[in-house]
Amino acid sequence: MRLSDLKVKQSAVIHKVHRNQNGNNAPADLVASRLETLGFVPGTKVQVITKGIFGGDPILIQVGFTRFALRKVEAEKVEIAMEGASA
Secondary structure, eight states, rough: OOOGOOOOTOOEEEEEEOSSOOTTTTTOOOOHHHHHHHTOTTTOOOEEEEEEETOOHHHHHETTTTTEEEEEEHTTEEEEEETTOOO
């Protein structure tokens, strides 16, 4: 499941941040690298606070005590597992 699929007020745990979408020879994804730098790392709890009115963009995400507004395409890079579910 992807972070962009999470509903408002739902929590999950980050499983993986997808760095390359087009195979092994693709250049490193700078957005994915930045997400990891900001704290989107495996094992971290995330929660969707709210979503935009039109198409759900942007998505307000809480990681720890920090909130981030992400576009859907950015949130799709983060693979999650629901809390209490095996990854």
